[in-house]
Amino acid sequence: MWLTFALAIIIAASWFTKMILQRRVFIQRTPLDIPIVLFLLSQLISTIFSWDSHISIWGYYSRFNGGLLSTISYVFLYYSFLSNLAVVSLVKRLLFVSLISGTVVALWGLPSHFGYDPTCLIFRGTLDVSCWTADFQPMVRIFSTLGQPDWLAAYLAILIPIAVAFAINKFKTTDDNKLKKNHESGIKNHAFNNNFILNSLFIILASLFYLDLLYTGARSGVLAAWSSLAFFFTFYIWFQRKQLLLSGEARSRSAGKYWYVLVVFVVFLSITFFVGQPFPQLNKFTLNGIKASLSKPITNNQSPITNKPHAGEFGGTDSSKIRLLVWQGAIDAWRSYPIFGTGVETFASAYYRFKPAAHNLTSEWNFLYNKAHNEFLNYLATTGLVGLGSYLGMIFVFIVLCSKYYVASIKGKIHNTYYILLNTGLVAGYVSILVTNFFGFSVVITNIYIFMIPAFVFILGGMINFKKQFVFPKTESVRQLTDITRVSLYQWTFIFFIILASCFLLLNLFRYWMADKAYSLGYNLDRAGEYQEAYPYLQKAVEMRGGEPVFKDELAINNAILAGALLSQEGAKTSTDSAELANKLAEGAVSLSNFITSKYPNNVVFWKSRVRVFYSLGQADSRYLTFALEAIKKASKLSPSDANISYNLGVLYGQNGDVKNGIETLEKTIKLKPDYRDAYYALSLFYHDQAVDEKGNVIDRDKLNKAIKHLQYILDNLGAEDKVAKETLEQWKKL
Numbered sequence: 001m002w003l004t005f006a007l008a009i010i011i012a013a014s015w016f017t018k019m020i021l022q023r024r025v026f027i028q029r030t031p032l033d034i035p036i037v038l039f040l041l042s043q044l045i046s047t048i049f050s051w052d053s054h055i056s057i058w059g060y061y062s063r064f065n066g067g068l069l070s071t072i073s074y075v076f077l078y079y080s081f082l083s084n085l086a087v088v089s090l091v092k093r094l095l096f097v098s099l100i101s102g103t104v105v106a107l108w109g110l111p112s113h114f115g116y117d118p119t120c121l122i123f124r125g126t127l128d129v130s131c132w133t134a135d136f137q138p139m140v141r142i143f144s145t146l147g148q149p150d151w152l153a154a155y156l157a158i159l160i161p162i163a164v165a166f167a168i169n170k171f172k173t174t175d176d177n178k179l180k181k182n183h184e185s186g187i188k189n190h191a192f193n194n195n196f197i198l199n200s201l202f203i204i205l206a207s208l209f210y211l212d213l214l215y216t217g218a219r220s221g222v223l224a225a226w227s228s229l230a231f232f233f234t235f236y237i238w239f240q241r242k243q244l245l246l247s248g249e250a251r252s253r254s255a256g257k258y259w260y261v262l263v264v265f266v267v268f269l270s271i272t273f274f275v276g277q278p279f280p281q282l283n284k285f286t287l288n289g290i291k292a293s294l295s296k297p298i299t300n301n302q303s304p305i306t307n308k309p310h311a312g313e314f315g316g317t318d319s320s321k322i323r324l325l326v327w328q329g330a331i332d333a334w335r336s337y338p339i340f341g342t343g344v345e346t347f348a349s350a351y352y353r354f355k356p357a358a359h360n361l362t363s364e365w366n367f368l369y370n371k372a373h374n375e376f377l378n379y380l381a382t383t384g385l386v387g388l389g390s391y392l393g394m395i396f397v398f399i400v401l402c403s404k405y406y407v408a409s410i411k412g413k414i415h416n417t418y419y420i421l422l423n424t425g426l427v428a429g430y431v432s433i434l435v436t437n438f439f440g441f442s443v444v445i446t447n448i449y450i451f452m453i454p455a456f457v458f459i460l461g462g463m464i465n466f467k468k469q470f471v472f473p474k475t476e477s478v479r480q481l482t483d484i485t486r487v488s489l490y491q492w493t494f495i496f497f498i499i500l501a502s503c504f505l506l507l508n509l510f511r512y513w514m515a516d517k518a519y520s521l522g523y524n525l526d527r528a529g530e531y532q533e534a535y536p537y538l539q540k541a542v543e544m545r546g547g548e549p550v551f552k553d554e555l556a557i558n559n560a561i562l563a564g565a566l567l568s569q570e571g572a573k574t575s576t577d578s579a580e581l582a583n584k585l586a587e588g589a590v591s592l593s594n595f596i597t598s599k600y601p602n603n604v605v606f607w608k609s610r611v612r613v614f615y616s617l618g619q620a621d622s623r624y625l626t627f628a629l630e631a632i633k634k635a636s637k638l639s640p641s642d643a644n645i646s647y648n649l650g651v652l653y654g655q656n657g658d659v660k661n662g663i664e665t666l667e668k669t670i671k672l673k674p675d676y677r678d679a680y681y682a683l684s685l686f687y688h689d690q691a692v693d694e695k696g697n698v699i700d701r702d703k704l705n706k707a708i709k710h711l712q713y714i715l716d717n718l719g720a721e722d723k724v725a726k727e728t729l730e731q732w733k734k735l
Contacts, residue, residue, distance in 0.1 A: 001064035001444050002513050006506060008073040011080050013502035018084070020494050021487065028083040029468035031401050032454060035394035036075055042390040043071050043344055046383040050343025051350070051602040054549060059345050060370045061550045065444045066345045066378075074451045082455050086464055088419070091456050095162060095422075102159040103205060106212045109144025109152065113215045119145075141217040150436070151443050153221020156213045157432035158449050160206055160225050161232045164264055165425025167202035168236070199260065207267050211275065219278045220439035224432035229268070232428040236261060236421065239410065316363030323373050323439070325362070329354045330377040334384065341384035347372055350381050352604045352639035360643040360673035368605070375437035395434065398454050402427050405461050419460045426453050426460075515544035519551050526554065531561050549600060552592045553609045559589035560613040567620030582620075589613050597631075604645075607635040611648065618655075629656050643673035651682055659686050677718045681725060684710035688732065698735050708732055 019025055030036075047068045050056035059067025108118055112129060117138055120131035129138055141149040213225055276286045283289035332354040333342060342350040348370035359365055372378035379388040402423075409420050430453045433446055442450065458464050522537035538555040545551060563585035566578050593610045600606055614628035629652045635645050646669040653662035666683040670676055684707040691704035698704055711729040714722055 001059070001070060002509055004073055004077075004444055004448070005069070006509055008076055009502050009505045009509070012076065013498050015080050015084060016498050017495050020491050020498070023491075025470070025472045026083060027079055027470040028086065028464065028466070029470060030079075030082055030455075030458060031463060032394060032397060035390065035397045036078070039387075039390040039394050040071065040075055042340075042383055042387040043068050046340045046344050046387055049340050051346045052343060052600050054547075054600065055346055055603075056344035060348060061548070063345075063370070063443075065442065065447060068344055070444075070447070071344075074447055077448070078451045078455055081452065082458070082464065086459050086466075088459060091459050092422075095166070095426075095456070099159060099163055099166070099205060102156065102163075102209060105144050105146070105152070106156065106208050109138070109142045109212055110208070110215070112138035112144070113142050115139055142212065142215045144212070146443070146445075149216040150218045150220060150440050151446075153213055153216040153218035154224065154433070154436035154440065154443070154446050156209045156216075157221050157224040157228060157436060158429040158446070160209045160213070161228045161428035161432070162422075162425040163202050163206035163209060164229070164232060165422050165428075167199045167206065167264065168260055169421050203260075203264055203267065206264065207271060210268055211271055214271065214275045214277060217278045220436050222278055223439075224435035227435050228428035228432040231431050232424055233261065233265070235406065235424050239420065322359070322362050322364055325356050325359045326351065326369055326373050327377055328356050329359075329369075330372040330374070330381040332356075333381040334377075337381075337384060339384045340386055341380070341382045344382055344387075345370075346602075347378055347382050349602050349604060349638070352642065355639065355641050357641045357672050360641070361675070365673065366644050371441040373440055375441050378441055398430070398457075401463065402457065405457075405463065423457050423460050426457050429453060511544050512548075515541045515548070515551065518544065519548075519554065522558070523554055526558055526561075531558055531565070534558055535562065549596050549603075549606070553596055553606055556589045556592035556596070556613050557609055557616070559585040559592070560616040563589060564616040564618075564620045567617075586617055589617070597634075602638065604635050604638040607631055607638060608645070611635060611652075615652075625652065625656055628652055641672060643669055643676055643679070646672060647676065647679045647682070650679070650686075654682070654686055654689075659689060662686050663690075675718060677714055677722070680710045680714050680718070684708075684728075692735070696735075704732065704735060 047053060047056040055061075055067070057068050059065055059070055064070060111118065115129055116127050117129045117131070118127070120129060121127045124131045132138060143149045143152050146152040146155060210225065213221055272286065274287050276283070276288050284293060329351045330347070333347075333350040336354070337350075348368060351369050351372070372381055376388060376392070379391050383391075405423070406420075429449065433442075433450050433453075436446070518537045519541035522534040522541060525531070525534035525537065535555075535558055538551065538558050541548075541551040542555050563582045566582035566585070569578065590613070593606075593613045596603075596606045597610055610631040611628050614624045614631060618624035618628055629649075632645065632649045632652050636642075636649050639645050646665060650662045650665035650669055653659070653665055663683065663686050666679050666686065669679040670683065673679065687703045687707035687710070691698055691700045691702075691707060693699050708729060711725050711732070714725045715729065719725070
């Protein structure tokens with residue numbers, strides 16, 4: 001996203017300089033002007049009424065894509081391209097560059113499926129997959145340079161029909177009459193041979209993309225590719241149907257062109273057969289599926305093979321079940337904020353508040369979901385009916401325009417089949433984005449394509465009316481950029497300030513990037529328990545980008561843990577230096593936490609961090625535990641169905657001496673998550689504390705029986721080999 005921002009800044013500076021030299025403001029009118037303006041307004045209004053204005057403007061930290069600034073950047077790139085570079089040859093060149101970029105990505109990711117990841121070679125010096133965690137293995141699902149298999153699949157699904165379109169188009173551009181004439185005269189047609197080589201390369205390229213796509217194991221991406229290819233081939237056959245009705249040699253030459261379509265289809269079908277695909281229902285049609293069915297022993301005594309319910313690829317809950325729960329939470333959030341939603345990119349906060357209790361029973365029960373895993377529901381929850389309506393309107397208008405274009409081509413009003421089929425490849429890529437966005441969410445590259453594909457289609461299809469322009473002041477003469485002999489001092493002054501402003505913005509982006517690196521180092525060191533080593537990196541991140549609350553949040557936690565550690569050391573209270581440093585760190589942690597939670601009161605993540613801050617300080621000074629309890633109460637209100645928050649609330653009630661409320665809260669926790677081992681164990685401890693006096697004598701047998709009952713539940717249902725629960729139970733049974 002930072003790179004996209006940087007390119008937008010450079011392009012903006014160039015465009016503004018051009019307008020100053022031409023002494024006019026110039027914006028090309030396009031068929032999507034009204035839908036795009038309405039969509040941009042919806043994002044602006046939703047940001048104004050957002051739960052968290054910082055996230056709405058910048059986007060969720062670590063993604064940034066989807067925030068107001070990113071949307072403005074995509075819209076700006078759309079208009080800057082159509083206003084300055086609306087040339088057919090340039091569109092073709094950019095599409096070639098896109099395919100070349102895709103080739104690099106595909107070749108980078110392919111070896112990782114076989115255990116040879118170039119990324120590990122760069123960062124660890126070993127050509128293997130050792131740099132990835134066990135739950136993130138490219139040998140199971142490749143992700144190349146995009147960081148996640150579904151994102152790579154969405155990207156490749158866009159490029160596949162474009163590559164196929166180039167392959168078929170090259171053959172279509174051969175002049176049949178010229179070919180026939182040259183053949184009759186005995187002249188070898190070098191152009192045809194060159195086309196054959198180029199088209200073979202494009203077919204190989206499309207096959208490479210498709211192979212990588214299957215290795216991602218992404219069902220949404222594969223479904224998107226199949227849908228887009230079905231759209232492309234259906235239109236191609238329909239458009240060329242009249243050619244098959246020709247007779248004689250003309251029919252023979254025309255029918256020959258269909259062989260290349262058949263080649264592409266057979267190649268894709270063969271790859272699918274030998275490599276496999278991610279839909280279990282279709283496995284019986286693949287080589288592995290046939291082998292599995294043939295290798296099954298025929299015996300009546302064989303035990304039926306049953307799959308674990310909802311088992312995912314790493315043994316977790318099936319992703320489709322989790323996705324349905326997330327969708328339910330998104331709809332519930334929209335029902336409460338139907339017009340403008342909770343704010344652009346605030347889904348993390350919205351889902352915490354409206355998360356279904358059933359999510360606690362999944363393997364990802366304690367994950368933070370900052371996207372709805374459905375782009376349309378994400379817009380619905382965060383920007384309401386206005387945001388989703390304008391987004392769908394933009395898509396609908398583009399589809400209608402494409403439909404009119406195709407109707408005109410079918411009726412014979414458009415004769416340039418090269419551009420028709422290339423546009424079909426682009427529209428097919430656009431269709432793939434809609435499919436992957438339905439089952440997932442957009443990332444930077446897919447959002448760039450969803451805005452730039454319409455621009456490419458409009459140019460190739462001649463759908464831009466260059467007479468319709470926004471020009472101010474309106475004048476017939478346009479000054480040539482090559483004529484700079486009469487540039488006035490005022491123009492040079494404006495150009496100087498534009499360059500200065502762009503350099504300032506680029507420098508800030510660079511500082512933000514450096515701050516991100518420092519934060520990432522500090523964050524990782526914190527997770528490794530190296531808090532003292534992490535401190536200078538986090539401090540540097542806050543100094544370089546003080547407006548990012550995520551940096552301050554992590555620094556607050558770091559300060560609190562360091563302060564608690566210092567205060568807990570023997571002799572620290574008698575050591576003036578240690579005490580002063582500890583107090584300074586503690587004050588810094590509290591101050592940062594106060595600032596963040598007061599400015600962003602709806603961000604439950606910051607309230608959870610505040611709990612951690614005061615709990616860490618409370619280990620050395622019990623007075624802080626009261627503040628930790630108040631913070632967890634606030635977090636519980638923001639996320640009432642979160643079992644983890646409920647558990648920590650119950651524990652903090654007990655540590656603050658309120659065992660009664662602690663028991664009530666933990667009883668609620670095990671209802672939210674009946675398989676929560678820690679909640680059962682904490683609840684048994686609380687009942688035990690009420691059952692015995694200070695000397696360990698039983699004063700309430702019923703409470704002791706409840707304590708024993710919860711421990712027994714752990715051993716019977718959650719872990720028969722739980723050593724701690726087993727030893728504790730044996731001791732209590734003796735009372």
